[in-house]
Amino acid sequence: MTTTTAPAARANRRARSGTGSRQLTGGDKATLAVMVAVPTLIQLLLVWLPMVLSIVLSFMKWNALKLSDVKPVGMSNYAFVVQDYPPFWPAVAHNVIWLLFLACVATPIGLLLAVLLDQQIKGTRIYQSVFFVPVMLSLPLVGIIWQLMYARNEGFINNVLGTANTAGAIDWFGDSQINLWAALIAATWRHAGYIMVLYLAGLKGVDPSLREAAAVDGASPVQTFFRVVFPAMKPINIVVVVITVIEALRAFDIVYIINRGTNGLELIGALVVQNLVGEGQVIGIGSALAVMLLLVALVPITIYLTRTFGAED
Amino acid sequence: MPDRLSTSGLVANSLSRRSLLGVAGGVALAGLAGCTGTTTPAAPSAGSGSAAAGGQTVTVGSGSSDDVPKRAYQAVYDAYAKKSGNIVKVNTVPHNDFQNNINSYLQGSPDMAFTWFAGYRMRYYAAKGLATPMDEAWATVGSNFGEGLAKAATGDDGKKYLMPMYNYPWGYFYRKSFWAAKGYTVPVTFDDLKTLCAKMKSDGIIPIAFADKDGWPAMGTFDYINMRLNGYQFHVDLCAHKESWDQPKVKAIFDNWKSVLEFQDPNALGATWQEAAQMLGQKKAGMYLLGSFVTQQFTDKAVLDDIDFFPFPSMAVEGQDAVEAPIDGLMLSSKAAGNATAIDLMKFLGTPEAQDIYFSIDSSNLPVAKGSDLSKLSPLNKKCADTIAGAKFISQFFDRDALPAMANNVMIPALQNFIKTGTVDTANLEAQAKALYASQ
Numbered sequence: 001m002t003t004t005t006a007p008a009a010r011a012n013r014r015a016r017s018g019t020g021s022r023q024l025t026g027g028d029k030a031t032l033a034v035m036v037a038v039p040t041l042i043q044l045l046l047v048w049l050p051m052v053l054s055i056v057l058s059f060m061k062w063n064a065l066k067l068s069d070v071k072p073v074g075m076s077n078y079a080f081v082v083q084d085y086p087p088f089w090p091a092v093a094h095n096v097i098w099l100l101f102l103a104c105v106a107t108p109i110g111l112l113l114a115v116l117l118d119q120q121i122k123g124t125r126i127y128q129s130v131f132f133v134p135v136m137l138s139l140p141l142v143g144i145i146w147q148l149m150y151a152r153n154e155g156f157i158n159n160v161l162g163t164a165n166t167a168g169a170i171d172w173f174g175d176s177q178i179n180l181w182a183a184l185i186a187a188t189w190r191h192a193g194y195i196m197v198l199y200l201a202g203l204k205g206v207d208p209s210l211r212e213a214a215a216v217d218g219a220s221p222v223q224t225f226f227r228v229v230f231p232a233m234k235p236i237n238i239v240v241v242v243i244t245v246i247e248a249l250r251a252f253d254i255v256y257i258i259n260r261g262t263n264g265l266e267l268i269g270a271l272v273v274q275n276l277v278g279e280g281q282v283i284g285i286g287s288a289l290a291v292m293l294l295l296v297a298l299v300p301i302t303i304y305l306t307r308t309f310g311a312e313d
Numbered sequence: 314m315p316d317r318l319s320t321s322g323l324v325a326n327s328l329s330r331r332s333l334l335g336v337a338g339g340v341a342l343a344g345l346a347g348c349t350g351t352t353t354p355a356a357p358s359a360g361s362g363s364a365a366a367g368g369q370t371v372t373v374g375s376g377s378s379d380d381v382p383k384r385a386y387q388a389v390y391d392a393y394a395k396k397s398g399n400i401v402k403v404n405t406v407p408h409n410d411f412q413n414n415i416n417s418y419l420q421g422s423p424d425m426a427f428t429w430f431a432g433y434r435m436r437y438y439a440a441k442g443l444a445t446p447m448d449e450a451w452a453t454v455g456s457n458f459g460e461g462l463a464k465a466a467t468g469d470d471g472k473k474y475l476m477p478m479y480n481y482p483w484g485y486f487y488r489k490s491f492w493a494a495k496g497y498t499v500p501v502t503f504d505d506l507k508t509l510c511a512k513m514k515s516d517g518i519i520p521i522a523f524a525d526k527d528g529w530p531a532m533g534t535f536d537y538i539n540m541r542l543n544g545y546q547f548h549v550d551l552c553a554h555k556e557s558w559d560q561p562k563v564k565a566i567f568d569n570w571k572s573v574l575e576f577q578d579p580n581a582l583g584a585t586w587q588e589a590a591q592m593l594g595q596k597k598a599g600m601y602l603l604g605s606f607v608t609q610q611f612t613d614k615a616v617l618d619d620i621d622f623f624p625f626p627s628m629a630v631e632g633q634d635a636v637e638a639p640i641d642g643l644m645l646s647s648k649a650a651g652n653a654t655a656i657d658l659m660k661f662l663g664t665p666e667a668q669d670i671y672f673s674i675d676s677s678n679l680p681v682a683k684g685s686d687l688s689k690l691s692p693l694n695k696k697c698a699d700t701i702a703g704a705k706f707i708s709q710f711f712d713r714d715a716l717p718a719m720a721n722n723v724m725i726p727a728l729q730n731f732i733k734t735g736t737v738d739t740a741n742l743e744a745q746a747k748a749l750y751a752s753q
Contacts, residue, residue, distance in 0.1 A: 061752040064416050065441055076748070084744040087726050152583060174526060174583015176733060259526050263582050263729045278413040279712075280721030282752055 051294070058287035077288035085285070091266035094180060098187070098267065099248035106188040107244050110195025115225065117196070118203045132197055134190040143257035146186045176264025183265055186254050191247060195240055202236030203229070238307055245300040249293060268293050368398040369654035373643070374424035375403050376411030385674035386428075392670050393661045399654055419443040423646035425655040431465035431475050431640040432713030433552060437753075438644075439468035445645040446472035447659050454663030457682040461707035465640050475642045476659045478671060479678035482622075482697045483533050483637040483710070486593065486607050487600040489621045497599070503541070503569070503628040510576035513599040520576040522598035524589035525732055528725030531581075532711035533602055535728060536637050539566045541628035545635040545706035552715035554750040559743035567737050569628065574735055581732055604639070605697050609677060622696050636704035639713055640681065718749045 024032070058077055062070045081088050113131055117124045134142070149156045150172035157172065158164040172182040206229050214224040230237070252269030255261040261270025268289060275286030373390070377383050383405060390401040404424055411418070411428075418427075419438060429435060438444045451473040455463065458477060466475040492498075495516065500506040510520035525531040540548045543562050550556040551563070578589065578598060590610035592598040601607060602625070611617040627633050643662060649655035661667050668680035672689070679690075679698045690698060701707065712720035723745045731737045 063753045065420060065443075080745075080748045084741060084748060086730075086738075086741060152580065169580075171580050171583040174580055176582070179583075260528070262528060262726050263526075263733070266726075274722055275718075278721075279717040281416070282718045282722065282749060284752055285748075 054287045054290050054294075057283055058291045060284055060287075062283045064281055064283055073284065077284040078292075080285060081288050081292070085271075087262070087266040087271055088289075090264075091261075091268045091271050094265070094267050095248060095251070097180065098184065098251050099245065101184045102187070102191055102244050102248050103241075105184075106191040107195050107240060109188065110192040110240075111199050113192060113196040114199030114203060118200060128196070128200065131193045133193070135193045135197075139253050139257055142186070142190070142254065146182075146254075146258075150182055173258050174263070179258070179264045183254050183258060187251065190254075191244075194243070194247075198236060198240055198243070199233070202233040205236075206232045238304065242300050242304040246297065249297050249300075368400065370400040370402060371426065371652075371654045371658050372402045372404065372424035373658075374411070374418065374427040374646075375405045376408050376428050378405050378407045378411070381675045381677070385671045388674055389662065389667050389670050392667065393658055396661070397657060399657070401658065419646055423648050425649035425652055426643045426645050426658060428641065429475065429644045430709065430713055431477065431642065432709035433715055434713065434717065435466075435475055435644065436468050437716075439470070439472070439474045443647055444468075444474050445647060445649045445655075446470075446474055447476060447645055447656060448473050450476060450656050450659035450663060453660050454682070457663055457665065457684060459683070459702065461701075461704055462640065462681055465707055465709065466642070475640070475644050476662045477640045477642040477681045478662060478668065479642075479675075480638045480640040480681055480701065480707070481605040481678050482624075482701050483537070483602065483604045484622050484624045484697075484700065485600045485602050486605075486620055486622055488593065488596060488616075488619045490619050491596045491599075492621075499623045500626045503626045506626045507573060507576075510573060510599075514576060518596070519578050519592065519598040520600070521573065521578065522589040522592040522601035523577040523581040523732075524584035524586045525581045525729060526583055526585050528729060529712055529720075530586050530589075530603065531728040531732060532720065532724060533604070533637060534570060535566065535724075536708060536711050536714075537602070537625040538569050538628065539563075540635040540637075540706075540708060541625060541631050541633075542566060542569065543629075544631050545708060548635070548708055549714065552711065552719075554716070554719070554746050557743050558746050559739045563739050563742075567731060567739075570731070571735050574732070577732070582729060605679075605694070606677060608693065620693055622693055622700075624700055634704065635706040635708055636700055637708045637710055638701045638704070639710045640707065641678070716750055716753060718752075719746055723749065 057070075059072060059074060060070050061073045061077070117128050117131075121127075137145075148154070152158060152169045152171055152174075153165050155164065155172070158169045161170070163169045170178070173179050210228050210232060211224055214228045219227065250269050251267055252261065252273060255265040255267055255270050256273065258265055261267055261274065272286055272289045272293060274280055275282050275289060375383070375386060377386050387403065390403060393399070394401050402424075406414075415429075415434075415438075420443065435444070439446070446468070451463075451466070454476075455473075458466070462477050463473075466473050466477060468474045487497075495513075497509060497513070500509050513520040523530075536548060539551065542565055543551075547556060547562065551558070556562075578584070578592065581589070586603060586607070587610055589598070589601055590603070590607050593601045593607075594611055594613075594616050605622070608617060608620060611620060624633050624636060643659065645652075645655055645659065663682060665680070665682045665684035665686070668682045668685045672678070672680045672685065676689070676691075676694070679694060679701065680687075681701075687695065687698060708714060711724060715724075723742065727737060727742060
């Protein structure tokens with residue numbers, strides 16, 4: 001018996017060692033389970049649960065006191081936002097302007113900065129740091145900096161124009177015809193630095209032999225960039241597009257420090273904060289605004305995810 | 314997020330704090346809560362750590378985080394601790410955080426007493442059972458307060474929920490010397506005001522300094538025109554949405570306001586009240602309707618001494634009966650139910666003695682208890698105090714008298730738009746008010 005079983009056992013052992021990398025011990029399984037479970041739980045707790053609760057609350061009215069005070073109201077929060085809430089439609093328009101401005105002005109500036117700084121110019125690292133600084137500054141500091149630029153009588157711009165302390169001083173923050181553009185310039189100041197860093201990384205990743213080949217074929221530097229280098233950065237381009245769209249949708253901080261997003265600076269993000277946080281809290285309406293923002297944001301996110309994961313398949 | 318405050322370590326459940334302390338080293342129960350940086354116990358003496366020896370502990374949550382009021386309150390608590398032998402533990406939270414988190418604070422683990430203000434939100438939390446009445450304290454010290462203050466401290470159920478500490482009036486501030494030089498006189502009626510404004514405008518100065526970048530200062534003008542036209546009770550009812558916004562009485566407020574809109578600083582929407590105060594100080598503007606805290610901006614003593622005050626002119630039969638004078642004070646949370654020490658502290662706060670101590674440190678606010686030593690008041694403060702004392706009705710400012718969402722989310726954009734365009738959609742105001750008040 002033992003002689004007959006010996007080869008079988010050996011074969012068995014061989015088979016097992018062949019599949020050994022797929023056979024997990026109890027400890028491995030436990031580790032894996034923890035590694036999957038913990039992020040999943042965090043994701044559920046911090047992302048999915050609040051999102052689902054927001055959606056549920058957007059169909060309720062609640063004074064944020066007792067859970068028993070939660071009352072279903074159907075679509076009335078949405079109806080209120082769309083029909084009766086005056087800042088809503090201006091906010092939608094401003095978000096669209098914000099998106100177009102970031103896409104057509106801020107992002108190209110970031111790309112331009114990246115291309116310029118990617119040349120072997122002297123002190124390129126210093127310039128890179130300088131342009132990236134706005135991305136890292138804290139919000140109150142950003143507020144102070146732009147207050148110094150835009151203030152009516154003390155501000156840099158009005159003093160350079162010579163209009164400070166006169167009736168003709170431009171009221172950059174208070175005039176609802178222009179304060180959105182003033183805020184957009186401040187937003188560009190941050191956004192361009194962010195995009196620049198992304199493109200700098202992208203440009204470093206482009207195979208130098210591509211440029212050399214283009215040069216050998218007699219392409220001009222401009223042709224080389226637009227026909228060869230830029231298409232070669234496709235993954236970065238997609239990331240940049242998505243970031244630009246998301247930044248435009250969630251834009252809120254700069255207008256919030258200027259005047260809390262009123263008087264010509266309404267943005268959906270600021271309205272969500274106004275209605276969900278602090279004294280003006282109206283849970284149902286704030287949630288409805290947040291859900292609407294979520295639905296719009298899902299479009300670029302979905303496109304982005306299908307693109308990235310589609311490419312892998 | 315019921316524990317938002319406690320996670321920052323500023324306000325901890327007293328039970329869990331005690332058990333924590335017990336585990337940590339068997340520290341005696343009452344008091345020595347030096348575990349959080351902002352906790353400032355006012356103990357009668359350093360040795361009285363145990364409840365048996367030193368008396369009872371009362372906890373106070375305070376939003377008075379600015380240096381001067383904070384020190385002023387602390388001095389009052391110290392005086393109480395000394396007098397009664399009880400211990401007052403104060404948890405100070407930055408002003409804005411305290412106000413924004415009040416919902417979760419009151420439902421979570423509040424302190425026994427907390428700083429708050431009179432108005433709709435006092436009555437709201439009282440009606441929701443999140444505050445404890447203090448009629449017992451009012452029975453003792455109630456005679457120290459005038460009718461207006463007593464009314465402002467009363468909840469919907471007729472019980473008293475607030476112990477007033479101080480207030481400050483809203484009115485027009487101006488520079489005496491400037492007006493004397495130009496020959497301007499204090500307007501008594503709204504028509505006088507308009508005549509004066511026209512004269513100032515022809516003299517090349519901005520008649521009325523105005524700033525509304527932050528949104529709330531314009532509510533002062535709205536409140537006053539409303540109360541002068543429609544009376545105090547209408548103001549209260551409108552703020553509580555017992556009156557409709559879509560009616561001629563409300564339209565009349567805006568119509569009258571519109572007649573002085575051209576006299577206000579046209580750059581108001583980009584300016585803060587501090588900037589507008591500078592316009593007044595520099596004699597670029599003739600007068601400024603604001604709370605008496607405007608004087609904080611005049612650091613030059615010569616300018617400060619030159620500032621004078623007059624109440625909002627009369628418009629209709631209502632005269633000048635009502636004054637806008639927000640009252641700050643202390644309330645008791647649900648935690649203080651049946652707690653005699655908390656009531657005892659309230660009794661002390663309502664005495665002229667306590668309010669004198671407060672005023673000796675924070676002189677930008679006015680003590681409200683009768684018998685307070687008013688001899689130290691500056692002539693301007695004296696005038697402010699007399700105006701309040703002579704008022705039949707004391708309103709609390711729109712954002713305190715109304716639902717906060719109505720004030721913040723509806724009125725701020727509506728008033729800013731009115732300042733810009735001179736138009737207002739009262740039907741839309743009513744539609745928004747209906748939805749917001751129903752959601753509470």
